[in-house]
Amino acid sequence: MSVLDIRDLQTHFFTDAGVVKAVDGVSFSLAAGEVLGLVGESGSGKSVTGFSILRLVDPPGQVVGGQILFQGQDLAQLSNREMRSLRGNRIAMIFQDPMMTLNPVLRIETQMVEAVRAHERISHAAARDRAITTLAKVGIPSPAERLAAYPHQFSGGMRQRVAIAIALLNGPDLIVADEPTTALDVTIQSQILAEVQELARETGTALIWITHDLAVVAGLADKISVMYAGKIVESGPTGQVLRAPRHPYTAGLLGSIPGHGRRGERLTQIPGMAPNMARLPMGCAFAPRCALAGDLCRKTAPGVSDIGGGQGYRCHYPIATGEGVP
Amino acid sequence: MLVFLLRRLAQSVFVLIAMMVVVFFGVYMIGNPVDILISPDATPAEIEETMARFGFDQPVYIQFLKFVGNALQGDLGRSFVHGEPAVQLILSYMPATLELALLGLVFSVAIGVPLGVYAGYKADRWQGRAIMTGSIFGFSLPNFWVGMLLILIFAVELRWLPSTGRGETVAFLGMRLSIFSSDGLQYMLLPALTLALYKASLVTRLARAGTQEALMQDYVKFARAKGLSETRILFVHVLKNIMIPIITVLGLELGSMIAFAVVTETVFAWPGMGKLLIDSITTLDRPVIVAYLMLTVLIFIIINFAVDVIYTLLDPRVRVRGEGV
Amino acid sequence: MSADIQIPDENDPGRLWRLASRLSAIAVLAALLMLLSGTGLPPLMARFILLIGLIILAAVLLRGKYAKFFSGPAAYVATASLLVLVVLAIFAAELSPQNPYDLRQLDIMDGRQPPGSTNFDKTMTFHLGTDEQGRDILSGILYGLRVSLSVSLVATLMAMVIGVVVGIYAAWAGGRIEAILMRIVDFQLSFPSILVALMLMAAFGRGLDKIVIALIIVQWAYYARTVRGTALSETRKEYIDAARGLGLPAWRIVFGHLLPNCIPPLIVISTVQVANTIVLESSLSFLGVGVPITQPSLGLLIANGYGYMLSGQYWMSMYPGIALLAIVAAINMVGDRLRDTLNPRLSR
Numbered sequence A: 001m002s003v004l005d006i007r008d009l010q011t012h013f014f015t016d017a018g019v020v021k022a023v024d025g026v027s028f029s030l031a032a033g034e035v036l037g038l039v040g041e042s043g044s045g046k047s048v049t050g051f052s053i054l055r056l057v058d059p060p061g062q063v064v065g066g067q068i069l070f071q072g073q074d075l076a077q078l079s080n081r082e083m084r085s086l087r088g089n090r091i092a093m094i095f096q097d098p099m100m101t102l103n104p105v106l107r108i109e110t111q112m113v114e115a116v117r118a119h120e121r122i123s124h125a126a127a128r129d130r131a132i133t134t135l136a137k138v139g140i141p142s143p144a145e146r147l148a149a150y151p152h153q154f155s156g157g158m159r160q161r162v163a164i165a166i167a168l169l170n171g172p173d174l175i176v177a178d179e180p181t182t183a184l185d186v187t188i189q190s191q192i193l194a195e196v197q198e199l200a201r202e203t204g205t206a207l208i209w210i211t212h213d214l215a216v217v218a219g220l221a222d223k224i225s226v227m228y229a230g231k232i233v234e235s236g237p238t239g240q241v242l243r244a245p246r247h248p249y250t251a252g253l254l255g256s257i258p259g260h261g262r263r264g265e266r267l268t269q270i271p272g273m274a275p276n277m278a279r280l281p282m283g284c285a286f287a288p289r290c291a292l293a294g295d296l297c298r299k300t301a302p303g304v305s306d307i308g309g310g311q312g313y314r315c316h317y318p319i320a321t322g323e324g325v326p
Numbered sequence B: 001m002l003v004f005l006l007r008r009l010a011q012s013v014f015v016l017i018a019m020m021v022v023v024f025f026g027v028y029m030i031g032n033p034v035d036i037l038i039s040p041d042a043t044p045a046e047i048e049e050t051m052a053r054f055g056f057d058q059p060v061y062i063q064f065l066k067f068v069g070n071a072l073q074g075d076l077g078r079s080f081v082h083g084e085p086a087v088q089l090i091l092s093y094m095p096a097t098l099e100l101a102l103l104g105l106v107f108s109v110a111i112g113v114p115l116g117v118y119a120g121y122k123a124d125r126w127q128g129r130a131i132m133t134g135s136i137f138g139f140s141l142p143n144f145w146v147g148m149l150l151i152l153i154f155a156v157e158l159r160w161l162p163s164t165g166r167g168e169t170v171a172f173l174g175m176r177l178s179i180f181s182s183d184g185l186q187y188m189l190l191p192a193l194t195l196a197l198y199k200a201s202l203v204t205r206l207a208r209a210g211t212q213e214a215l216m217q218d219y220v221k222f223a224r225a226k227g228l229s230e231t232r233i234l235f236v237h238v239l240k241n242i243m244i245p246i247i248t249v250l251g252l253e254l255g256s257m258i259a260f261a262v263v264t265e266t267v268f269a270w271p272g273m274g275k276l277l278i279d280s281i282t283t284l285d286r287p288v289i290v291a292y293l294m295l296t297v298l299i300f301i302i303i304n305f306a307v308d309v310i311y312t313l314l315d316p317r318v319r320v321r322g323e324g325v
Numbered sequence C: 001m002s003a004d005i006q007i008p009d010e011n012d013p014g015r016l017w018r019l020a021s022r023l024s025a026i027a028v029l030a031a032l033l034m035l036l037s038g039t040g041l042p043p044l045m046a047r048f049i050l051l052i053g054l055i056i057l058a059a060v061l062l063r064g065k066y067a068k069f070f071s072g073p074a075a076y077v078a079t080a081s082l083l084v085l086v087v088l089a090i091f092a093a094e095l096s097p098q099n100p101y102d103l104r105q106l107d108i109m110d111g112r113q114p115p116g117s118t119n120f121d122k123t124m125t126f127h128l129g130t131d132e133q134g135r136d137i138l139s140g141i142l143y144g145l146r147v148s149l150s151v152s153l154v155a156t157l158m159a160m161v162i163g164v165v166v167g168i169y170a171a172w173a174g175g176r177i178e179a180i181l182m183r184i185v186d187f188q189l190s191f192p193s194i195l196v197a198l199m200l201m202a203a204f205g206r207g208l209d210k211i212v213i214a215l216i217i218v219q220w221a222y223y224a225r226t227v228r229g230t231a232l233s234e235t236r237k238e239y240i241d242a243a244r245g246l247g248l249p250a251w252r253i254v255f256g257h258l259l260p261n262c263i264p265p266l267i268v269i270s271t272v273q274v275a276n277t278i279v280l281e282s283s284l285s286f287l288g289v290g291v292p293i294t295q296p297s298l299g300l301l302i303a304n305g306y307g308y309m310l311s312g313q314y315w316m317s318m319y320p321g322i323a324l325l326a327i328v329a330a331i332n333m334v335g336d337r338l339r340d341t342l343n344p345r346l347s348r
Helices: A045-054 A080-086 A107-118 A124-137 A157-169 A186-203 A212-220 A238-243 A250-255 A297-301 B002-028 B033-038 B044-054 B060-071 B087-122 B126-140 B143-157 B182-215 B218-225 B228-270 B273-282 B286-314 B318-325 C013-037 C042-059 C073-090 C135-174 C174-188 C192-206 C208-235 C236-247 C248-285 C300-308 C315-342
Strands: A003-015 A018-030 A035-039 A061-070 A090-093 A174-178 A206-211 A225-229 A231-237 A305-308 A311-313 B171-174 B175-177
Touching: A003 A045, A003 A238, A018 A045, A018 A061, A018 A231, A035 A045, A035 A212, A045 A061, A045 A174, A045 A206, A090 A157, A090 A206, A090 B218, A107 A124, A107 A157, A107 B228, A124 A157, A157 A174, A157 C135, A186 A206, A206 A212, A206 A311, A212 A238, A225 A238, A225 A250, A225 B044, A305 B182, B002 B286, B044 C042, B087 B126, B087 B175, B087 B182, B087 B228, B087 B273, B087 B286, B126 B182, B126 C248, B126 C300, B126 C315, B143 B228, B143 C248, B143 C300, B143 C315, B171 C236, B175 B228, B175 B318, B218 B228, B228 B273, B228 B286, B228 C192, B228 C248, B273 C192, B286 C192, C013 C042, C013 C135, C073 C135, C073 C315, C135 C208, C135 C248, C135 C315, C174 C208, C192 C248, C208 C248, C236 C248, C248 C300, C248 C315, C300 C315
Parallel strands: A035 A206, A035 A225, A090 A174, A174 A206
Antiparallel strands: A003 A018, A003 A061, A225 A231, A231 A311, A305 A311, B171 B175
């Protein structure tokens, strides 16, 4: 059975400027131990998808439709109390900016012990022992001493390790990681990537890795979903999507990475800017920036075409297999 | 860093000197104390003698220089009414005011912080709005009228607490304090509450603004993602963050608490230095007025200086700016 | 912003409003002066002019923002109470059943009567009781309300003028002058207003003029600091450079550009400040260093009745106290709404 099964998720923001459909019909599922890379530009709705799973979307945002089945249970049906007992326990989250996620005026010990004791009736000492073990697991040297420190006494990378340790404390079934390495140096980024991958594999935890960087998920994820303007425009097994992208947007993202094995080739970029989510065009949201778009694209939004092998896309004029980057 | 502190110290000394000038000349204009000190049927010799003793026969600037010289030695003259040295007289009244002000501060935090945090949490709901409207009333209620109302309710109607006076005191480090005896505490309750009300509204507003700000931070969202209860988030994560600015502001407000105690002490006949000041103004007891103002200014300067120093030590940004200017 | 464009334009709807606001401001000031000096138009007429002028000014201020201002029942209640209290204060002489300071109308036999009792020859009912000299408390409150409001209004207006002049001058002059002026402001603001006022009144003695002066001295520094802050940020803007480049005289730039931009924050501050001043004045009067006994404000009325409160004759201070609370709370609430309405940055 899949750990997480999202069906037609709709999260809208009711702003003064109108309704913004930040997440508009997103579906995917995730089995135990599986890693999903959720890729998209900023504003594409990928983070909102992550927060929707934890029911932590801030007003004026609201989940207005769809189902989020966690181990077969619809999260929308849970009471606040039941939801709280899942958060940080069965479903954990890692945030983007490690400088902001830890409370600056509380010791690491307080912030870790409270996360354990919110879900289990155990002694402070036992919770503390678990915190030390987990800190050691994420590569914090002399964890017992570091517990007494405040966040500002750690570097950015170390803080993110602490945040990851907090997410791991209760051995969750699912971790939602919202661009956890974006704010870090490249070297630390790859270290953390490798460690998280190993930890997830070890414990059988399912992982959603949200990022704007295809290169990051290339070596990490089992499968990839590419989001654009609130919709998943292409998804499939990582190797397959990267080797043979069908949606022009995925191809554009790939073309803009300085990749291996394509040395000497020109880097391309996607023309235009991320769309205004409050005023999306009638047809395909990507049409204004798409080189392959036709009249049909500007009139009607494409539905999902399933091409088997777990791969699917939303495009009227997909790139034919074998064809290069446009 | 040291330069900055020295400069602040020099500024404080300058303020003190400026205050001396203002205070002396200001109070000199009140009236002729000789008329009050000397009974109408005194002999000219007696008048002469009193004039000489207080130095009233000399020109104003000599009186002022005498005043500054004596002030530096802690001598601000003798009370016309009590016959005691003015500074000593005020110091003997000061503990009563200080304990009242401190208890008032404690009350204002105890009332204001929970209300403000809750109002910030429910900012867009009716609860938050109601608390904010209530805090406007807290600002609007004149101190003396609140005191009267409390006396009417708790002393006259319900007879739960004594109306005026100080009650039993206990000697502590050479001061007579009410706060350590249950009888004394009963007498303190109403005046301290009166004094606290205005500041409690201020704290409510500060706490609300801080809470709203803190609730938008990532660490609150992360705390929610950890599955913590809202109570724990509010009263551990948010509260700890907003207490630093609130305590800084309250430190500065201690001075104004002492100043506002003038009104409260008068209402409750609380024998503190504020009541002494008002009595001295009505009897034109000039040395006491001068001594009160000088001592209050000194307290103010010390508080401001202390807050500045603490801030400098805590916040590196302030330190840099202080050296740059 | 467009205050200096002198081209008459019949189609400009703002022109009429500007004209109205200027005319009513002048009318209000003139009426106030006449009432305070007791010359000119008959008092009743001057009072009507004052009231209508104030209402027009308020309407101009909120033009186009009524919906935002009246967002919630509290705003309606506060505005209505304020209007009623201002009307009561302006027409105190006409509305009072008795002139409480005309000794011929008083009878010591009527002293300390509880609310609802009648006078000795049953010609008059004291709805809120009487004080120890047989004065009708209701009349005393109406007159006291007038004293409290006019003292703080006049003091606030004059402090505002002084503060604006000092603040703009400091921002405009810069350099050493600015440093010295602002040091004085800082010096004064580092002491609580009640302490400064108490000291001044101790030096001056009681009196209406004296308390007004003391309240001006206490307040001007707030305005100076605020105005200087706004003016400083305005002088850095490009249009001021452009105006200077055009060779416009300094007074045109100051009155045409700087001043209009400093007004909105000033209105918000001064509204709240009127309330603070009323409280301060009443506290001073309560302590016996404020208004003279012959012209009691609400604070002095409360102080006069205070001695009788412990013996259960609550009405002498209770009702003036309620009036004081009502006027201060109404002004503060209106001020709070004004801040949210006029300055979107501060709301939320």
